[in-house]
Amino acid sequence: MTVEVGLRERKKAATRAALSAAANRLAVELGVEHVTVEAIAAAADVSPRTFHNYFSSREEAIVASIVDWADRLTDELEKRPADEPMWDSLQRVFLDSVDESPDGHARLIRQLEMIKANPAVIASQLSALETMRRRFAETIAARTGTDASIDLYPHLIAGAAGHAVKTAMDLWALGQHDRPLRDLIAEAFTLVRAGLPQPDPSRS
Structure with a gap:
């Protein structure tokens, strides 16, 4: 059976x-x-x-890959060492999931253009991303001894991590620079973990 x-x-x-x-x-x-x-x-x-x-x-079918991606990442997050810092675990599973190949870059650009041109797909994408955030929050809560039904912490960590990765992917897809996607994601996590310190213009 x-x-x-x-x-x-x-x-x-x-x-x-x-x-x-x-x-x-x-x-x-x-x-x-x-x-x-x-x-x-x-x-x-x-x-x-x-x-x-x-x-x-x-529209739900078009963005279903986001939900499936969230499932895979949640599985990988649950496999990380229990004593590993939460941010280290999140960064690791996200970095291991990215596709930096030329084909991956071109595919991401086409998908983003398609999504942005269709409000109904945007709404489905936001729903899928919200599902992803909730699943991550539940896993983070289990890892950190918090309660996803009442505590802010797991939801804030899940939301910040997801938005950091989405922002890095959006900028990478736009092709405004030639930095690898993994580097952008790593920098995004570093900035978020540091509390998003304001850049010093004198160092530009």
Whole structure:
């Protein structure tokens, strides 16, 4: 029975991933306004009915990779040593997850452009990021002996870490400089951990 359940869950995860990948690819290639549930389902080789078993809208499917990314990062965070400082653990799992390849850079640019051009997708992205923050907060609470239902700490740490990474990725994607993404994320964490000290203009 355990083997059957495990196989069924893997098949469901594979179907969800295929639908998400198809939705994202079609949105980037065609524009969100030209993407239909039927087209996404066909690209993933499933029925529209199956699509609705996983997602309530095309926008939710398009940004589902953020939720899946959050799940993977949460799993990795839970595996970090219990005595490792929380910020060190967060920085490690985020740095290990980034794709700095030319293809990764180009893909991120296309995705950001697609998202910014579509208010409905922006709303779904914000919802996905909020889901990510809550999951991180619960894991941080377990690691730090706090209570995610009443304590600010795990939510503030999760929010600050997530926003630091998103800001670094946005700047990297814009191509305003040639610094590696990992360096930008590391600097973002350093600044946040230091309390965001105001830069000294004389050192510019």
